Amino acid sequence: MRDVISDSLGGLADRRSTWLARRELMEATPSGKRWRGHVRGQLYHTARHVHDYLRPTRFFRWGARRALALDITELTVSFPDLPAAFDGYQILHLTDLHLDNLDDTAAILAECVAEINSDLCVITGDIRDNIHAPMAPLIARLAHVVSSLEANDGVLGVLGNHDSAAMLAPMEDLGIRMLVNETISLSRETEQLHITGLDDVHRFETSDAHAALETSPDGFCIALVHSPEVAHRAAISGHRLYLTGHTHGGQICLPTRKPFATGLKRHREFASGQWRFEDMIGYTSRGIGACVIPFRLYCPGEVVRVTLRRGEMQAN
Ligand SMILES: [Fe+2]
Numbered sequence: 360m361r362d363v364i365s366d367s368l369g370g371l372a373d374r375r376s377t378w379l380a381r382r383e384l385m386e387a388t389p390s391g392k393r394w395r396g397h398v399r400g401q402l403y404h405t406a407r408h409v410h411d412y413l414r415p416t417r418f419f420r421w422g423a424r425r426a427l428a429l430d431i432t433e434l435t436v437s438f439p440d441l442p443a444a445f446d447g448y449q450i451l452h453l454t455d456l457h458l459d460n461l462d463d464t465a466a467i468l469a470e471c472v473a474e475i476n477s478d479l480c481v482i483t484g485d486i487r488d489n490i491h492a493p494m495a496p497l498i499a500r501l502a503h504v505v506s507s508l509e510a511n512d513g514v515l516g517v518l519g520n521h522d523s524a525a526m527l528a529p530m531e532d533l534g535i536r537m538l539v540n541e542t543i544s545l546s547r548e549t550e551q552l553h554i555t556g557l558d559d560v561h562r563f564e565t566s567d568a569h570a571a572l573e574t575s576p577d578g579f580c581i582a583l584v585h586s587p588e589v590a591h592r593a594a595i596s597g598h599r600l601y602l603t604g605h606t607h608g609g610q611i612c613l614p615t616r617k618p619f620a621t622g623l624k625r626h627r628e629f630a631s632g633q634w635r636f637e638d639m640i641g642y643t644s645r646g647i648g649a650c651v652i653p654f655r656l657y658c659p660g661e662v663v664r665v666t667l668r669r670g671e672m673q674a675n
Contacts, residue, residue: 371541374539374540374541375527375539378524378539378540378558378567379524379527381565382524382558382563383524383525385562385563386490386523386524386563409652419654422654422655422656423461423653423654425654425655425656425659426461426648426649426653426654426655426660427461427463427464427467427660428659428660429467429468429471429647429659429660429661429662430645430659430660430661430662431471431475431661431662431663431664432644432661432662432663432664433663433664433666434633434642434663434664434665434666434674434675435665435666435668435674435675436600436640436642436665436666436667436668436673436674437667437668437669437670437671437672437673437674438579438599438600438640438667438668438669438670438672439669439670439671439672440579440599441579441599441667441668441669442547442550442551442552442578442579442669443550443669444547444548444549444550445545445547445550445552445579445667445669446667446668446669447666447667447668448478448479448547448552448666448667449476449477449478449479449664449665449666449667450477450478450479450480450481450602450664450665450667451472451475451477451479451480451481451508451510451662451663451664451665452480452481452483452602452642452644452662452663452664452665453468453472453480453481453482453483453504453647453662454482454483454484454485454519454585454602454603454604454605454644454646454647455483455484455485455519455604455605455607455644455646455647455648455650456468456482456485456486456487456501456504456646456647456648457485457486457487457488457521457646457647457648457649457650458486458487458488458497458500458501458504458648459487459488459489459492459496459497459500460488460648460649460650460651460653461648461649461653464500464647464648465500465501465503465504466503468504468647468662469503469504469506469507470507471662472504472507472508472509472662473507473508473509475509475662475664476509476510477509477510477664478510478511478512479510479511479512479513479514479515479545480508480510480513480514480515481514481515481516481554481583481602482514482515482516482517482535483516483517483519483583483584483585483602483603483604483644484516484517484518484519484520484521484522484559484585484604484605485519485520485521485522485585485604485605485646485648485650486501486516486519486521486522486526486530487521487522487523487526488521488648488650488651489521490521490522490523491523494525494526494529497526498526498529498530498533501530501533502533505533505534505535512545513534513535513536514534514535514536515535515536515537515538515543515554515556515583516530516535516536516537516538516556517537517538517539517556517557517558517559517583517584517585518537518539518558518559518563518585519559519561519585519586519604519605520559520561520562520563520585520586520605521650522559527539537556538554538555538556538557538583539556539557539558540556540557540558540565540567540568540570540571541555541556541571542554542555542556542571542574542575542576542580543556544576551578551579552578552579552581553575553576553578553579553580553581554580554581554582554583555571555572555575555580555581555582555583555593555598556582556583556584557571557572557582557583557584557585557589559585559586560584560585560586560588560589561585561586561588561605561622561623561624564588564589568589569589569592572589572592572593572596572598573592573596575596575597575598577597579599580596580597580598580599581598581599581600581601581602582598582600582601582602583602583603584601584602584603585603585604585605586603586604586605586606586622586623587601587603587605587606587623587625587626587629587630587634587641587643588623588624588625588626590603590626590629590636590639590641591625591626591636593636593639594636594637594638594639595637598639599638599639599640600639600640600641600642600665600667601636601639601640601641601642602641602642602644602663602665603629603641603642603643603644604643604644604645604646605622605623605643605646606618606621606622606623606630606631606643606645606646607622607645607646607649607650607655607658607660608630608631608632608643608644608645608646608658609621609630609631609658610649610650610652610654610655610656610658611652611654611655611656611657611658612656612657612658613657614657615657616631616657616658618630618631618658629641629643630643631643631645633674635674638672640672640674642663642665642674644661644662644663645658645659645660645661646660646661647660647661647662648660
């Protein structure tokens with residue numbers, strides 16, 4: 360991966376150090392107003408209590424089995440300005456793994472991705488479910504997934520709202536190139552593809568994330584962001600493709616697949632699947648794992664392989 364990827368910004372260590380201190384402070388501070396944080400905490404504990412109560416039931420086991428079933432989605436996106444050297448380039452998009460929730464998630468995902476060839480793998484956050492859960496078992500499960508991947512240009516990652524700053528170093532030790540409001544460039548022949556990855560913008564949004572979008576290089580740029588909530592900023596700053604997750608497609612849906620909740624503060628219209636914002640194509644994956652309650656209904660998880668093509672702008 361080192362041969363094809365270079366960091367486009369200098370001063371990485373200093374920027375990371377400043378980010379780390381700020382992120383850890385935000386993690387220690389209840390999100391939103393005090394009462395809102397309290398209500399969220401109560402809802403989380405209530406959901407866990409309901410989960411513990413339902414766990415022995417056949418209905419729960421049925422829902423958990425559905426939460427572990429993964430679709431493989433093939434998405435082709437075409438752009439007239441895609442550098443010709445990247446025509447046919449394939450990106451495996453994984454998101455919302457929540458590996459500490461259902462025990463079998465990592466093994467099932469590892470088996471699934473071992474069958475999928477791609478040039479690059481991107482992970483757009485929520486590797487964990489409980490931000491305070493022990494690190495070592497989580498990283499061991501992630502290592503199992505990463506060792507099963509077949510991606511010549513390696514793995515890129517960004518953090519989600521369930522992920523802690525402390526995960527950055529152990530994830531990079533696994534060979535995942537983490538992007539914290541940073542842009543990297545992939546080179547093929549004489550051409551380049553730029554990829555900007557942001558820290559989570561749902562709970563941990565900062566002006567540094569906005570600045571990373573606004574200062575991305577000229578040329579073909581892809582945004583990796585945990586949630587669709589800054590799609591407008593990415594489109595305005597010239598990004599052409601936006602890969603994201605966070606919503607789980609609703610996770611628990613009506614039979615029509617309409618979600619009860621999206622977990623989005625902005626751009627709720629981009630809760631699932633492909634979408635377009637001005638000259639940018641986006642894809643919101645339903646993700647892999649399940650959040651808080653290890654249960655999915657009418658909303659299977661998915662891994663997505665994106666194929667880039669040069670041609671008239673479209674997605675299918
Ligand atoms: Fe998630």
